[in-house]
Amino acid sequence: MSQDKYEVVIGLEIHAQLLTRTKLFCGCSTQYGEAPNSQTCPVCLGLPGALPVLNEEAVRMAIKLALAVGARINHRSIFARKNYFYPDLPKGYQITQYHVPIAEHGRLEIELENGQKKTIGIERINLEEDAGKSLHEGFPDSEDKTYLDFNRSGVPLLEIVGQPEITSPEEAVQFMQLFRTILQYLEICDGNMEEGSLRCDANLSLRPKGSSEFGIKTEIKNLNSFRFLQKALAYEAQRQRERLEKGLPILQETRLWDERKEQTFPMRTKEEAHDYRYFPEPDLPPLVIDEKMIRNIQETLPELPNDKKNRFIQEYGLPTYDARLLTSSRGLADYYEAVARACGLPKQASNWVMREVLQTLKEKNIDIKDYPLEPKYLGELISLVEKNVISIRVAKEEVYPAMLASNKHPQTIIEERGLTQISDENQLFNLAQEIVAANPKPLQQYLQGKTQVVGFFIGQMMKATQGKANPQVVRKVVTEVLEKAKKQTES
Numbered sequence: 079m080s081q082d083k084y085e086v087v088i089g090l091e092i093h094a095q096l097l098t099r100t101k102l103f104c105g106c107s108t109q110y111g112e113a114p115n116s117q118t119c120p121v122c123l124g125l126p127g128a129l130p131v132l133n134e135e136a137v138r139m140a141i142k143l144a145l146a147v148g149a150r151i152n153h154r155s156i157f158a159r160k161n162y163f164y165p166d167l168p169k170g171y172q173i174t175q176y177h178v179p180i181a182e183h184g185r186l187e188i189e190l191e192n193g194q195k196k197t198i199g200i201e202r203i204n205l206e207e208d209a210g211k212s213l214h215e216g217f218p219d220s221e222d223k224t225y226l227d228f229n230r231s232g233v234p235l236l237e238i239v240g241q242p243e244i245t246s247p248e249e250a251v252q253f254m255q256l257f258r259t260i261l262q263y264l265e266i267c268d269g270n271m272e273e274g275s276l277r278c279d280a281n282l283s284l285r286p287k288g289s290s291e292f293g294i295k296t297e298i299k300n301l302n303s304f305r306f307l308q309k310a311l312a313y314e315a316q317r318q319r320e321r322l323e324k325g326l327p328i329l330q331e332t333r334l335w336d337e338r339k340e341q342t343f344p345m346r347t348k349e350e351a352h353d354y355r356y357f358p359e360p361d362l363p364p365l366v367i368d369e370k371m372i373r374n375i376q377e378t379l380p381e382l383p384n385d386k387k388n389r390f391i392q393e394y395g396l397p398t399y400d401a402r403l404l405t406s407s408r409g410l411a412d413y414y415e416a417v418a419r420a421c422g423l424p425k426q427a428s429n430w431v432m433r434e435v436l437q438t439l440k441e442k443n444i445d446i447k448d449y450p451l452e453p454k455y456l457g458e459l460i461s462l463v464e465k466n467v468i469s470i471r472v473a474k475e476e477v478y479p480a481m482l483a484s485n486k487h488p489q490t491i492i493e494e495r496g497l498t499q500i501s502d503e504n505q506l507f508n509l510a511q512e513i514v515a516a517n518p519k520p521l522q523q524y525l526q527g528k529t530q531v532v533g534f535f536i537g538q539m540m541k542a543t544q545g546k547a548n549p550q551v552v553r554k555v556v557t558e559v560l561e562k563a564k565k566q567t568e569s
């Protein structure tokens with residue numbers, strides 16, 4: 079792509095469903111997966127005369143995000159009606175924000191593959207309501223009927239409009255991943271893209287390299303996984319490039335990603351903002367937020383992913399790779415930290431969490447919050463390896479699985495199963511003598527200069543001790559016994 083004469087310009091628009099218990103303008107539950115239309119009332123069904131009342135919890139969550147991305151919070155923001163017709167929008171308009179959003183001018187710093195950092199601007203954050211859901215499949219008569227479920231109608235959303243400052247599909251994925259992690263750290267959105275609680279639209283255009291003007295963009299709607307985001311943007315960039323090279327025009331339009339065909343296809347020509355006839359919502363007063371509320375929320379903010387990552391590098395001396403992986407979820411980071419503190423061996427703790435713990439989560443298909451082992455037990459296991467009480471092999475293959483199954487203290491398991499590592503030099507030296515004497519052929523090879531057979535003797539030692547011998551001591555005594563035999567034949 080480096081010889082390419084075009085530059086890719088990408089902007090993301092993210093919709094995050096907030097984890098409030100109730101909807102944005104009524105008291106209906108937001109619980110996902112309930113029976114269709116069981117969580118509705120005159121307000122969220124848009125019946126005439128029903129009046130909206132703003133959910134304060136949603137406002138607090140919006141402020142949290144605004145603070146986390148360094149956005150300016152407007153002390154007075156305005157709700158607006160965005161008018162359009164769609165069967166899942168019975169009011170005929172969506173309540174959103176337009177002229178004055180709740181927050182503006184934020185930013186997010188992502189780290190590129192080469193370790194370079196890049197800041198992507200966030201233009202605005204709007205507080206708005208979600209629409210209902212049209213169900214086009216899953217019913218016996220879905221062929222000729224569409225069903226409507228209004229449980230989602232009125233669920234609070236944050237609409238985050240990113241600046242068009244992303245220059246590759248990979249950067250877009252990085253941005254989206256970090257954004258999701260922040261929402262999860264703040265505990266304001268579960269980030270579940272499959273269930274649609276986090277959704278992403280992307281617009282993309284090309285322009286000649288070095289140009290400061292934007293080309294004509296297309297928008298790709300509903301990219302509900304990181305993989306689709308990456309693939310759809312890569313496809314769209316290539317499609318536009320080919321058209322431009324042939325001298326064909328780019329149409330400003332909304333497109334959808336077809337996962338089966340692995341291509342985007344046109345959905346409709348893009349509306350302009352004026353098509354929506356935005357006007358201030360007459361049923362809601364301006365949203366007023368005072369400094370005190372902002373300060374109170376500021377005090378409750380958790381340490382954010384980038385700060386945590388940098389602290390892990392500083393405080394625990396972890397490589398960037400480890401720090402980034404461990405802070406990719408708040409639960410994982412907290413777990414790691416508890417293990418590291420329990421054993422005082424931060425790098426070993428990181429190795430265990432990144433390999434064994436993540437492997438276990440994957441195998442059991444569970445989240446870190448459901449991981450059964452107490453961090454202090456895992457910390458203890460790591461200490462026991464460090465103190466040579468057990469070998470790393472025994473720790474991984476015997477003690478760790480037994481701990482997972484029983485949640486017993488590692489020391490108990492080691493005692494019950496007699497797994498203590500043998501580090502006694504005299505004992506192992508005697509054993510090495512026996513084993514060398516019992517294997518004259520490999521010994522002969524050693525004496526003829528084939529030093530690789532040391533590995534064979536070490537293997538025999540481990541076998542004889544059922545893997546409990548300390549490998550360093552074994553190597554030492556085996557070499558000693560063999561060298562002694564060599565000297566005897568020479569003299």
Ligand SMILES: [Zn+2]
Pocket residue numbers: 101104105106117118119120121122123232
């Ligand atoms: Zn309702």
